[in-house]
Amino acid sequence: FIAATQPSTNWHLKENTRDHHTSKFSSKELIVRRGQAFVVTFNGIEQPEQNLTFIAETGPKPSKQAKTQATFGISSTVSKENWSAVLQSTSSNSASIAISSPANAVIGRYKLSVQSTSSGSSSPATLGTFVLLFNPWSSGDDVFMSNKAECEEYVLEEFGIIFSGNTHHINSFGWNFGQFQGDILNICLSMLDRSLNYRQDPATDVSHRNDPKYLGRVLSAMVNGNDDQGVVLGNWSGNYEGGKSPSSWTGSGEILQNWKKSGFKPVRYGQCWVFAAVLTTVLRCLGIPTRTITNFSSAHDADGNLRVDEFYDASGNHLERGADSVWNFHVWNESWFSRSDLGPSYSGWQILDATPQEESGGIYQCGPASRNAIKEGDVDLDYDCPFVFAEVNADCMYWNYDPATGKKTLIFSKSTTIGQFISTKAVGRDDRVDVTSDYKYEEGSRKERDIFKKARKKLGLEDKFDPTAPTPKEIEQKPDISGKFKVAGPLEVGKDLNLILVLANLQPDVKSVHVNMTAWSTVYTRRPVREIWKDSISVTLSPEEEKHFPVKISYAEYQQQLTTDNTIQITALCHVEGGIQVLVQRDITLDxxxxxxxxxxxxxxxxxxxxxxxxxxxxxxxxxxxxxxxxxxxxxxxxxxxxxxxxxxxxxxxxxxxxxxxxxxxxxxxxxxxxx
The missing domain is CATH 2.60.40 (Immunoglobulin-like)
Known part of the structure; x- marks a missing residue:
């Protein structure tokens, strides 16, 4: 029976949070994980074994049908399928009870009440509130991760390493995810309550919060400020007036706190690593194992044909034409959970991307795309698999474009450029781990090419006529010369940039070559910002001869032109007399x-x-x-x-x-x- 006075509740915060891996949260409210018992002591309760009913409910319209309300009495054993309460001990006017939720319970803030069915009282007594999170330590949870060290890294680790730079020069920097700081959990829950899904149908949205793939997709939309007044506004212009440069952020806590303090107006500004880092914070906070992934030479395939087109004029200037692009690097997330909608072979790491690049389902969100599906070319599966597949395995087409006539000529195509050195932080160490082989088979191998053809076939591209596609004759053309840029000095801000252009004649006869060279400051997406330098040379290459040409760009020349990304793209467009053009290109990142x-x-x-x-x-x-x-x-x-x-x-x-x-x-x- 319930005593006449309001019962008081001892949530045993120290013991419960220790057992539930939630002790890092600085909260006076109980925070526990689903599928695992937590002990609560109620004072002011007499004969608890007699006719007590507990009510746990979450969301604006709790209901048993939506699994946002559970009613359960005291039982002798724990139920794995439903909420349950098991009496642990009793004393005068108090009882300790172990309460368990099912491993697929809706996560969020719950109100717990108790009612005596024998006392005739119709009003349950409120015992308090607690927060329920995903549980990667529970084998019944969709986010279960058997490796305990990985659980520590991908859920509990507050500090991480993010990789950046380019394929020639990989950098790393630290990030404070801070998922256990002060008010971060409340902010993460409020993100869910501000999503478009919640605004349209709150009760249904909350009922789906038992599903990590649903939450991951919702949060990939909410982290960017497009569509829904989400957390961070993207800016790739190089001009960050009215906000902070994306490169100046060092942690997620300040960003999330600023979002709340501003009345939930998007924080200015972010770029891909900021979106990925904030999403890591939110998902780890809610209990979903998550890590950041950096893809170098990352394709942005805007038209969905699994190829990206880059255009250059006769002087070698990189032209902004078309929506396709290749970024020096791009950062997204992988989250670990099962895919009951696709089958066990597609469970494990799932790709989520909060950077607003292309709309999915009418808004800027991306994923979760099964990483296994990407590797096997199963691009017909949910969600956004074609876009992610292209990011790591599109073919790259380089064109010479004449703005006066609108004519374009294929310079060359390459299938091995996109998706290199795909990187993440090692478990328990700051080392870089290369996970490229988890995304695709060996580049250029028969298996990789077969998977690429399979993906095109699944998208109906195999036999589709495309008037803009290169002809087989264009693709089969072989160049008479080869070229590359070699670094011949330090790559540091404040120092002159010294390179060597290496040209080699591949033929047994003399070749005359006219070379137009340009260097532009860029942002890391390779979007040209300002011209730094240009030059041209005419050379004669004897049969099978290799020549070296020094290139120097002084600090004075690039000082005022450099963006905060410290990136420069240098190109040499080689016009070979009687032969096809050759494009030599290198992206430079200065330390x-x-x-x-x-x-x-x-x-x-x-x-x-x-x-x-x-x-x-x-x-x-x-x-x-x-x-x-x-x-x-x-x-x-x-x-x-x-x-x-x-x-x-x-x-x-x-x-x-x-x-x-x-x-x-x-x-x-x-x-x-x-x-x-």
């Missing part, structure tokens, strides 16, 4: 100046620690308004825990932070210098 950090003296608990930051100006000019971004971290011996973002003026640098460990780690430090 920022080096920074050295030293901890001075001994770092002690609860004591200030002095840190020396050494930066040497690499140029013969005064630099103004430099900003140093620092991540400071409390680090237990087993894992990273907490990063603190600080913007510090270099003219008055002083770092004061209360340390809860006896050392400081300057780890994967990401500086952001803008040398004006």
């Amino acid at each position: 920022n100046p080096a920074i050295d950090i030293q901890v001075l003296g001994e770092a002690k608990v609860n004591k200030e620690v002095d840190v020396e930051v050494v930066f040497t100006n690499p140029i013969n000019a005064e630099v103004m308004d430099c900003v140093l971004q620092v991540e400071v971290q409390e680090v237990p011996s087993s894992c990273y825990q907490k990063y603190i973002n600080q913007n510090i003026d270099m003219d008055d640098f002083e770092l004061n932070t209360e340390m809860t460990q006896n050392f400081l780690l300057a780890h994967s430090f990401k500086p952001a210098f803008h040398l004006n």
